Amino acid sequence: MSxxxxxxxPPLQGSARVLGTLALSAATFMNVLDSSIANVSLPxxxxxxxxxxxxxxxxxxxxxxxxxIAVPLTGWLTQRIGQVRLFMASVLMFLLASWLCGxxxxxxxxxxxxxxxxxxxxxxIPLSQTLLLSSYPPEKAGLAMAMWAITTLVAPVMGPLLGGxxxxxxxxxxxxxxNVPVGLVAAALTxxxxxxxxxxxxxxxxxxxxxxxxxxWVGALQLMxxxxxxxxxxxxxxxxxxxxxAVVGFLFFLVWELTDKHPVVDLSLFRLRNFWxxxxxxxxAYGLFFGNVVLLPLWLQxxxxxxxxxxxxxxxxxGLLAIVLSPVVGTTMNRVDPRLYVTASFLVFxxxxxxxxxxxxxxDFVTIMIPTLIQxxxxxxxxxxxxxxxxxxxxxxxxxxxxGLSNFTRITAGAFGVSIATTAWEDRATLHHAHLAEHxxxxxxxxxxxxxxxxxxxxxxxxxxxxxxxxTTQQAxxxxxxxxxxxxxxxxxxxxxxxxxxRRVRGAAAPDAGGAH
Numbered sequence: 001m002s003x004x005x006x007x008x009x010p011p012l013q014g015s016a017r018v019l020g021t022l023a024l025s026a027a028t029f030m031n032v033l034d035s036s037i038a039n040v041s042l043p044x045x046x047x048x049x050x051x052x053x054x055x056x057x058x059x060x061x062x063x064x065x066x067x068x069i070a071v072p073l074t075g076w077l078t079q080r081i082g083q084v085r086l087f088m089a090s091v092l093m094f095l096l097a098s099w100l101c102g103x104x105x106x107x108x109x110x111x112x113x114x115x116x117x118x119x120x121x122x123x124x125i126p127l128s129q130t131l132l133l134s135s136y137p138p139e140k141a142g143l144a145m146a147m148w149a150i151t152t153l154v155a156p157v158m159g160p161l162l163g164g165x166x167x168x169x170x171x172x173x174x175x176x177x178x179n180v181p182v183g184l185v186a187a188a189l190t191x192x193x194x195x196x197x198x199x200x201x202x203x204x205x206x207x208x209x210x211x212x213x214x215x216x217w218v219g220a221l222q223l224m225x226x227x228x229x230x231x232x233x234x235x236x237x238x239x240x241x242x243x244x245x246a247v248v249g250f251l252f253f254l255v256w257e258l259t260d261k262h263p264v265v266d267l268s269l270f271r272l273r274n275f276w277x278x279x280x281x282x283x284x285a286y287g288l289f290f291g292n293v294v295l296l297p298l299w300l301q302x303x304x305x306x307x308x309x310x311x312x313x314x315x316x317x318x319g320l321l322a323i324v325l326s327p328v329v330g331t332t333m334n335r336v337d338p339r340l341y342v343t344a345s346f347l348v349f350x351x352x353x354x355x356x357x358x359x360x361x362x363x364d365f366v367t368i369m370i371p372t373l374i375q376x377x378x379x380x381x382x383x384x385x386x387x388x389x390x391x392x393x394x395x396x397x398x399x400x401x402x403x404g405l406s407n408f409t410r411i412t413a414g415a416f417g418v419s420i421a422t423t424a425w426e427d428r429a430t431l432h433h434a435h436l437a438e439h440x441x442x443x444x445x446x447x448x449x450x451x452x453x454x455x456x457x458x459x460x461x462x463x464x465x466x467x468x469x470x471x472t473t474q475q476a477x478x479x480x481x482x483x484x485x486x487x488x489x490x491x492x493x494x495x496x497x498x499x500x501x502x503r504r505v506r507g508a509a510a511p512d513a514g515g516a517h
Contacts, residue, residue, distance in 0.1 A: 009134060009197045011134070011135060011136050011137045012135040012136075012193070016193055017135050017136070019189055019192075019193060020131075020132075020135050020189070020190070020193045020194065021132065021135065021144075021147060022189065023185075023186045023189035023190045023193065024128045024131055024132050024148075024186075024190065025128075025147065025148070025151045026182055026183075026185065026186040026189075027087075027091050027124060027128055027183065027186040027187075027190070028124070028125060028128045028148065028151050028155075029151050029154070029155050029158075029182075030094070030179050030182050030183055030186065031094070031121050031124045031125060032125075032151070032155035032159075033155040033158060033159045033162070033179075034063070034098070034117070034121070034159075034176075034179065035060075035063065035064070035067075035159070036155065036159030036160060036163070036293070036315075037159040037160070037162060037163035037175045038059050038060060038063075038163060038175060039060065039159070039160060039163065039293060039294055039297050039315070040160045040163045040164045040167065040297045040301070040308045040309075040311045040312045040315065041163045041164070041166075041167040041172045041175055041308055042056040042057060042059065042060070042294070042297070042298060043056070043298070043301045043302060043308070044167045044172045044308060045059060045110070045172050046107075048172065049104075049106055049107040049110065050106075050107070051107050053298055053302060054229065054298075054422045054423070054425075054426055055107070055226075055230065056107075057226075057294060057298075057418050057419070057422050058107070058111050058114075058226055059110060059111065059114055060294055060415070060418050061222060061225075061226060061415040061418050061419055062111045062114045062115045062118065062222075063114045063115070063117060063118035063121075064118065064290075064411050064412070064414050064415035064418070065115075065118065065218055065219065065222045065411075065412065065415045066114070066115040066116070066117075066118030066119040066122075067118035067119065067121055067122055067411055068218070068407070068408050068410075068411035068412040068415065069119065069122070069214060069215055069218060069408070070118070070119045070120070070121070070122020070123065071122045071123075071125075071126070071404050071407045071408050071411065072214075072264055072265050072401075072404040072405060072408050073122065073123075073211070073264065073404075074086075074122060074123040074126050074127065074404060075401060075404060076204060076206055076264070077123060078123070078127070078130075078199070079201060079202045079204050080201060080202070080203070080204060081201065082198045082199050082200075082201050083127055083130060083131060083198065083199045084131070084190075084191075084194045084195060084197060084198045084199070085198065086123050086127060087123065087124065087127040087128070087131060087190065087194075088187060088190060088191055089120075090120055090121065090122070090123045090124045090127070091124065091183055091186060091187045091190070092183075092187055093116075093120035094117060094120050094121050094124065094179065094183060095179060095180050095183040095184065095187075097113055097114075097116045097117035097120055098117060098176045098177070098179035098180060098183070099176070099177065099180055100113040100116070100117075101113040101114060101117060101173075101176040102173035102174065102175075102176035102177045103173070104173075126403065126404070126407075128148070129148055131190075131194060131197075132144050132147075132148055134197065149326055149327075149330070149384070150323055150326070150327075154319060154323065158316075159312075160297065160311065160312035160313075160314075160315035160316055161309075161312040161313065161315075161316045162175070162178075162312070163175050163308065163312060164307065164308035164309035164310070164311055164312030164313070165308075165309050165312065166178070167308040167309075168307050168308050168309045169309075204262070205262050206262070206264070207256075207257075207260050207262050207263050207264040209256055209260070210253065210256050210257050210260060210263055210264040210265065211264045213249055213252055213253035213256060214253060214264060214265065216245065216249040216253075217245070217246050217247075217249030217250040217253055218412060220242045220243075220245040220246040220249060221242070221246040221250075221416070222415055222416070222419065223242050224239055224242035224243050224246060225416060225419035225420065225423070226419050227239065227242070228423060229423045229426055229427065254267065265401075265404075265405055265408070266398070266401040266402070266405060267405075269394075269398070269401065269402050269405055272393065272394070273501065273502060273503060274389055274390065274392050274393055274502045274503055274505070275390055275391075275394070275402060275406070277389075277498055277499075277501045277502045278386055278389040278390030278391075278406070278502055279390050279405070279406045279409050279410075280409075280498065281342070281386060281495055281498045281499055282383075282386045282387075282390065282406060282409070282410050283409040283410050283412070283413035284413065284491070284495060284498075285346070285349075285382065285386075285492065285495055286410045286411075286413055286414050286417070287413035287414055287416055287417030287420075288349075288417060288488050288491055288492060289349070289382075289414075289417070290413075290414035290415075290417045290418060291414075291417030291418050291420060291421030291422075291488075292353065292356075292421060292484070292485070292488055293315070294418045294421065294422065295421050295422060295425060295481070295484065296311075296314070296315065296356075297311040297312075297314070297315060298422070298425075299425075299477065299481050300314060300368070302477070303361070303473075303474045303477045303478065304361070310365070313365075313369070314365070314368050314369050314372060315372060316372075317369060317372045317373040317376065318372050318373075318375050318376055318379065319376060319379070320373065320376050321373065321374075321376030321377050321379075321380065322376040322377075322379035322380045323376075324376075324380075325376070325377060325380035325381075326379075326380045326384065328380070329341055329380050329381055329384055329385065330384055333384065333385065333388055337504060337505070338385035338386075338388045338389050338505055339385075339389065339499050339500060339502065339504070339505075341381035341385040342381060342382070342385050342386055342389070342499045343496050343499060343500075344378075344381050345377075345378040345379075345380070345381035345382045345385075346378070346492045346493065346495055346496050346499070347492075347493070347496075348374065348375070348377045348378035348381075349375065349378045349382075349488075349489075349492040350489045350490075350492040350493045351371075351374065351489075352371040352372075352374055352375045352378065352489075353371075353485045353486070353488040353489035353492065354485070354486065354489040355370070355371040355374075356371050356485040357482045357483075357485035357486035357489065358482075359478075359481070359482065359485075360478060361474055361475065361478050387403075387406070388505055389499075389502050389505055390402070390406050391403060391406070392503075392505040393503075393505075421484060424480075424484060425477070425480050425481065425484055426480075428479070428480035428483055428484070429473075429476045429477045429479075429480040430476075432475070432476035432477075432479045432480055433472060433473055433476035436472045436475060436476055437472060440468065440472060450464075450468065451464045451465070451468070454467060454468075
């Protein structure tokens with residue numbers, strides 16, 4: 001959500017502005033951190049709670065879907081409750097949900113609490129931007145947003161590192177408990193500084209039917225994607241039911257939202273070329289990006305012998321070049337066509353995923369880390385230019401609805417991307433394992449020779465066969481990983497023409513960095 005006229009109160013001065021910036025940044029940091037901190041901890045969480053690592057990805061997708069559904073409600077809730085009260089409620093409920101996540105005794109309750117955590121987190125990001133902009137004079141708005149954007153870029157760097165270290169050295173519940181002290185300090189400072197700066201409230205109607213239909217079809221589609229592999233897809237009546245509910249719910253949602261006087265989602269925005277092509281490009285690209293962000297540490301920990309900390313170290317460099325280059329992109333946006341930045345970004349992502357498709361089981365730590373470092377260049381030209389394109393040409397009164405809708409499509413696509421990537425990864429690995437096993441049947445001279453060598457080293461016949469099967473499984477997942485990276489590279493290149501369907505944005509300054517988390 002961007003607010004076109006935030007100057008209802010005079011800008012803050014001196015230490016109040018510094019403390020206000022720190023408090024809002026801490027809350028944003030905590031929120032964005034939670035979308036990435038669990039990635040490297042999934043194998044530990046899944047093992048502790050007795051589910052497969054792929055089922056463990058529900059910890060990521062449940063948070064993302066609930067967060068996506070809450071984002072479009074931010075504008076309505078702000079007008080009903082007030083910016084400061086809503087932000088405080090969001091932070092405090094996020095802390096409660098974080099504590100409950102850490103206490104969860106099983107996967108079912110953990111997912112329930114992650115849904116709650118994702119939903120109450122919805123207003124936190126857009127309101128942190130809005131309150132921050134109100135703290136600075138208009139001429140320093142660019143500085144305020146640059147500081148905000150750096151916070152949202154540092155958190156994904158810290159998330160895997162912090163998550164890995166906590167998982168290896170303490171225990172995974174602490175990746176959620178750590179939010180509590182940070183959030184309490186942020187909430188206390190925010191209330192002390194901003195409580196006298198509350199915005200006026202209005203009693204506005206809410207589109208309850210539209211909201212219910214939104215929750216229904218997005219939830220059904222995500223459940224279908226998450227449980228499809230486990231239940232053998234459309235041979236399961238449960239999956240068929242989810243699919244029917246998703247399709248019918250979506251159709252009803254479309255009809256209702258296009259005819260309701262106060263729709264929860266303003267679908268008429270999709271009539272605008274820059275909005276629909278910008279939002280679609282952002283959603284597909286983010287789905288590809290986020291699916292691979294979850295897949296890489298899963299592969300490293302399950303099949304390359306990496307600890308959670310080591311996997312976090314591989315992921316961490318992604319933000320380094322992004323932090324350096326993002327301010328450059330933001331300040332030159334009014335002179336450079338944003339489509340050029342996005343094109344360069346997607347070429348970099350194509351290169352990164354192509355390099356990853358060359359990985360083998362022998363690839364060393366440094367070689368695996370290099371594409372992650374390069375990816376930071378692509379990150380800098382990804383979010384801010386795409387937000388600029390998507391929101392260009394809109395009347396200021398429509399920007400909050402447009403920012404909410406584009407963030408909804410992006411976050412939802414990220415959750416779908418995780419489910420699709422991990423399901424395809426397992427399916428292709430199963431297929432490759434079957435093909436490899438056909439060539440490693442007992443009786444072949446090389447297999448008999450290997451078995452003999454293993455038994456001579458002290459293994460029993462069964463242990464030797466098990467060792468060969470583990471190597472086969474490792475190779476099968478390696479080939480599957482290579483395929484997903486290679487396909488991701490091709491899809492990023494295929495998105496470039498979609499960027500150029502948009503009209504040129506003239507004299508654009510980034511409206512906000514709302515996509516940067």
